[in-house]
Amino acid sequence: MVAAAAALxxxxxxxxxxxxxRVSHAFDIDGxxxxxxxxxxxxxxxxxxxxxxxxxxxxxxxxxxxxxGLEPPRxxxxxxxxxxxxxxxxxxxxxxxxxxxxxxxxxxxxVALGLQAQGILKRERARVDAALDLVGLAKFRNAYPHQLSxxxxxxxxxxxALVNDPRILVLDEPLGKLDSLxxxxxxxxxxxxxxxxxxxxxxxxHDVEEAVFLATRIIVFSDRPATIKAEIEVDRPYxxxxxxxxxxxxxxxxxxxxxxxxxx
Amino acid sequence: xxxxxASESGLGTSRRPLSLRAAARRSDEGxxxxxxxxxxxxxxxxxxxxxSCLWWDDLGDWSxxxxxxxxxxxxxxxxxxxxxxxxxxRGGDQxxxxxxxxxxxxxxxxxxxxxxxxxxxxxxxFFPPPQAILEVYTDDxxxxxxxxxxxxxxxxxxxxxxAAAGFLTGVAIGCSRAVGYWVHPVLRFIGPLxxxxxxxxxxxxxxxxxxxxxxxxxxxxGFPVTVLTWSGVASVSxxxxxxxxxxxxxxxxxxxxxxxxxxxxxxxxxxxxxxGASFAVLVVAEMIGVKAGLGWYxxxxxxxxxxxxxxxxxxxxxxxCSGAITLLFKTRDRLLVWQKGVVRW
Ligand SMILES: Nc1ncnc2c1ncn2[C@@H]1O[C@H](COP(=O)(O)OP(=O)(O)OP(=O)(O)O)[C@@H](O)[C@H]1O
Ligand SMILES: [Mg+2]
Numbered sequence: 148m149v150a151a152a153a154a155l156x157x158x159x160x161x162x163x164x165x166x167x168x169r170v171s172h173a174f175d176i177d178g179x180x181x182x183x184x185x186x187x188x189x190x191x192x193x194x195x196x197x198x199x200x201x202x203x204x205x206x207x208x209x210x211x212x213x214x215x216g217l218e219p220p221r222x223x224x225x226x227x228x229x230x231x232x233x234x235x236x237x238x239x240x241x242x243x244x245x246x247x248x249x250x251x252x253x254x255x256x257x258v259a260l261g262l263q264a265q266g267i268l269k270r271e272r273a274r275v276d277a278a279l280d281l282v283g284l285a286k287f288r289n290a291y292p293h294q295l296s297x298x299x300x301x302x303x304x305x306x307x308a309l310v311n312d313p314r315i316l317v318l319d320e321p322l323g324k325l326d327s328l329x330x331x332x333x334x335x336x337x338x339x340x341x342x343x344x345x346x347x348x349x350x351x352x353h354d355v356e357e358a359v360f361l362a363t364r365i366i367v368f369s370d371r372p373a374t375i376k377a378e379i380e381v382d383r384p385y386x387x388x389x390x391x392x393x394x395x396x397x398x399x400x401x402x403x404x405x406x407x408x409x410x411x
Numbered sequence: 412x413x414x415x416x417a418s419e420s421g422l423g424t425s426r427r428p429l430s431l432r433a434a435a436r437r438s439d440e441g442x443x444x445x446x447x448x449x450x451x452x453x454x455x456x457x458x459x460x461x462x463s464c465l466w467w468d469d470l471g472d473w474s475x476x477x478x479x480x481x482x483x484x485x486x487x488x489x490x491x492x493x494x495x496x497x498x499x500x501r502g503g504d505q506x507x508x509x510x511x512x513x514x515x516x517x518x519x520x521x522x523x524x525x526x527x528x529x530x531x532x533x534x535x536x537f538f539p540p541p542q543a544i545l546e547v548y549t550d551d552x553x554x555x556x557x558x559x560x561x562x563x564x565x566x567x568x569x570x571x572x573x574a575a576a577g578f579l580t581g582v583a584i585g586c587s588r589a590v591g592y593w594v595h596p597v598l599r600f601i602g603p604l605x606x607x608x609x610x611x612x613x614x615x616x617x618x619x620x621x622x623x624x625x626x627x628x629x630x631x632x633g634f635p636v637t638v639l640t641w642s643g644v645a646s647v648s649x650x651x652x653x654x655x656x657x658x659x660x661x662x663x664x665x666x667x668x669x670x671x672x673x674x675x676x677x678x679x680x681x682x683x684x685x686x687g688a689s690f691a692v693l694v695v696a697e698m699i700g701v702k703a704g705l706g707w708y709x710x711x712x713x714x715x716x717x718x719x720x721x722x723x724x725x726x727x728x729x730x731x732c733s734g735a736i737t738l739l740f741k742t743r744d745r746l747l748v749w750q751k752g753v754v755r756w
Contacts, residue, residue: 215653216657217653217656235656235657240657241657243653251673251747251749263664265659291748307654311659
């Protein structure tokens, strides 16, 4: 597994800086304006690992779509390394909440999608194999998505993103459908990949423990329309231990911010 | 080495335990016995058909009664031998599956033979006996073959043009707002018109009746293919476009690698509907316009009250149409292996 990770990221591309500047967004639902993001500003330094937490439906996925460049914000601006984000670009790769594997493509072809779209698949075929090894699905390279379990599909989606050497990796609850053991293994895997190749990570998750274990900084959003409720540095060195009392204390604080401290 | 290998190494096959294999062999024997019994039943009805040809005298003057009887006996023998001697397996199961139908077919042919050639229960010129139809195939072959060739050529040309044009139009409407704006109203206005309504104009405008007929068949094919290709492109979830765009896909890539593959299941429904519509136009165009092909043969046969020729042509036509649809479905099954639960033709 370590060897596979090394093959996948042979060169350290390094992360890009991300700036979100006074971004507001709203959706038009039958003429009614639904505000989703309200004046959200934050910056992510190159190579940082930022986790976004917030109640369901507050606008986290929407923010990630704006970061990806799939939609322009109604107000405010976003930029990558100082360059305004106006359209999708493969330096910012998204792992969506649903795996959205292409049903007419085999697992291998799904992972190869980005390289093919950029016209470099012929040279870089080995990277696809390495990415499949990394997520442990080399045996299923010729399977079609309908032959995979939910967790396997999500791992393919992760491999499809990682194969592109992103400078900013945008993860929208990528481990949400995995069983807890695989989840823990993948968390470690993402962490080691991030440390090795130094990309900037933006992770949306519902799992406070996951955020605390992975991120260098955690941004907590309010209910819709999302505003930033708190920004919390996770000032603990890697490798972290899940039993670390400092992390447990942090987790307690964040759950409180999310209004769930009574159940803890 | 992978963390996940332990949970997902279950792809290999394991050998069946001995007791299971013995049970499988027993059930193989049972299946063979049932197949032989069914084969004997099928052989019996076909032999009865053959015997019915020879036992009584023909009411009319048909030259192929004996040949028909011999053919029936040959089929009977072949069925029994195949059912008894074919090794078990996929081929054997296929035979078993067809035997009940063969049995029924032999019985129907025997009754038909008796009702027409022997006792005249069915009014004669309109219901020719099997040997009269056989006679058409043996004695009128050149004309029939020429007609088949003409029909196939016309159909293939028109269908290919219509399918290609419909597919391209559908993709263009689905992928470009501007094309949609201009083409959609035209499609709505002209599309639902039955292609045969254009017949008088087409034969007047086009230089030859062949090109006019080709145009009509293409038109009948093109409309459903266009609409379904378009709806197929529209039905592709925007999530796939989002994924491809974030991975650096160009517009061309989005059309050829996302929109078109995603639309293919719909496209095949359109091709299927277009095939049905074009058959109808083909026959009418041949009857009224080109004066060649199976449609024309049908009309010619009717003019001479040659009902046996009509039935003979109908049978050939049905085999051709069914064959075309089979071909289409086989192509689809190959292209859409990734879909589960597709209908088998
Ligand atoms: N394309 C859209 N059109 C209209 N409304 C939308 C659209 N996408 C999202 N919304 C609305 O925006 C709000 C935020 O959605 P979003 O998907 O960003 O939430 P989320 O924070 O990711 O929630 P979850 O944690 O459950 O995934 C929701 O109320 C949703 O109804
Ligand atoms: Mg979401």
